[in-house]
Amino acid sequence: MAFDAPDExxxxxxxxxxxxxxxxxxxxxDGVSGRHGMTASAVVSVTDTPPTLIVCxxxxxxxxxxxxxxxxxxxxxxxxxxxxxxxRFGGRFQGDRFAGNNWIKLxxxxxxxxxxxxxxxxxxxxxxxxxxxxVMTCEVxxxxxxxxxxxxxxxxxxxxxxxHAGAPK
Amino acid sequence: MAFDAPDExxxxxxxxxxxxxxxxxxxxxDGVSGRHGMTASAVVSVTDTPPTLIVCxxxxxxxxxxxxxxxxxxxxxxxxxxxxxxxRFGGRFQGDRFAGNNWIKLxxxxxxxxxxxxxxxxxxxxxxxxxxxxVMTCEVxxxxxxxxxxxxxxxxxxxxxxxHAGAPK
Numbered sequence: 001m002a003f004d005a006p007d008e009x010x011x012x013x014x015x016x017x018x019x020x021x022x023x024x025x026x027x028x029x030d031g032v033s034g035r036h037g038m039t040a041s042a043v044v045s046v047t048d049t050p051p052t053l054i055v056c057x058x059x060x061x062x063x064x065x066x067x068x069x070x071x072x073x074x075x076x077x078x079x080x081x082x083x084x085x086x087x088r089f090g091g092r093f094q095g096d097r098f099a100g101n102n103w104i105k106l107x108x109x110x111x112x113x114x115x116x117x118x119x120x121x122x123x124x125x126x127x128x129x130x131x132x133x134x135v136m137t138c139e140v141x142x143x144x145x146x147x148x149x150x151x152x153x154x155x156x157x158x159x160x161x162x163x164h165a166g167a168p169k
Numbered sequence: 170m171a172f173d174a175p176d177e178x179x180x181x182x183x184x185x186x187x188x189x190x191x192x193x194x195x196x197x198x199d200g201v202s203g204r205h206g207m208t209a210s211a212v213v214s215v216t217d218t219p220p221t222l223i224v225c226x227x228x229x230x231x232x233x234x235x236x237x238x239x240x241x242x243x244x245x246x247x248x249x250x251x252x253x254x255x256x257r258f259g260g261r262f263q264g265d266r267f268a269g270n271n272w273i274k275l276x277x278x279x280x281x282x283x284x285x286x287x288x289x290x291x292x293x294x295x296x297x298x299x300x301x302x303x304v305m306t307c308e309v310x311x312x313x314x315x316x317x318x319x320x321x322x323x324x325x326x327x328x329x330x331x332x333h334a335g336a337p338k
Binding site for chain 2: 015044051117131137152165166
């Protein structure tokens with residue numbers, strides 16, 4: 001497929017990206033600009049020396065500036081049982097996103113979902129614009145691991161999928 | 170879990186990252202430094218304006234410098250049927266990694282697996298060191314989509330998992 005027009009290019013790319021499966025996370029933050037959170041799947045591990053993640057966030061989303069102002073965020077990796085949380089932390093939800101779940105604080109003060117599959121408590125050390133988004137480099141200060149028998153939650157082919165952490169079924 | 174020593178920190182982080190499910194890809198390149206490829210799961214979509222991916226590669230891996238010298242790479246997103254290719258493109262494989270499969274070229278000249286779930290043909294526009302790795306920003310010049318009924322291949326909990334692109338089973 002060759003690109004003849006920018007719109008066609010973006011459409012083909014979005015269709016292609018829907019086929020790159022990714023873990024579903026909640027990005028959460030607290031600090032001078034208050035407590036905020038959003039659903040995200042553009043999270044990737046960079047290196048373990050020092051432990052570092054990259055998170056990509058659209059600059060038009062309200063959370064973007066609030067995360068940068070707070071200077072910290074937690075990456076809460078969701079398990080299958082958390083699927084309903086993805087709409088609570090989605091763009092259209094009105095109300096208190098943090099109600100109805102247990103949130104704790106680790107080192108940075110960002111809210112951490114108590115029973116997340118795994119949570120990375122991070123300091124944002126670099127913010128770099130790439131097109132419509134910012135690439136946030138996040139150094140991990142603390143990792144919180146949940147019990148091993150949980151199910152992962154994956155977004156692939158425009159659907160949610162549940163995966164067992166043990167051997168595949 | 171708090172970190173008391175760098176080694177403990179890296180171990181906890183690696184355990185945590187094993188629970189962040191990710192699509193399995195082959196990164197492939199060709200050009201002035203020849204044809205090379207490796208298995209990778211540290212790939213993330215940044216923006217569709219312009220279509221851009223980020224790929225993280227350890228600077229100690231031979232492919233790293235070869236990719237940078239070639240200036241181009243293809244991200245071949247694997248389907249379930251390609252699982253055996255992950256060891257052929259893994260660190261220990263000796264021999265011609267490209268034998269036994271059909272490879273085509275699109276715009277950049279990077280080898281593209283003919284029946285990849287989706288392939289992104291990219292130009293590397295930025296290479297930035299973060300700890301032991303480089304963060305490569307890759308602008309997508311062409312997207313090649315396979316038929317929709319394929320199975321995705323996900324690495325999660327240190328196992329491969331196969332996902333149907335349609336509604337979850």
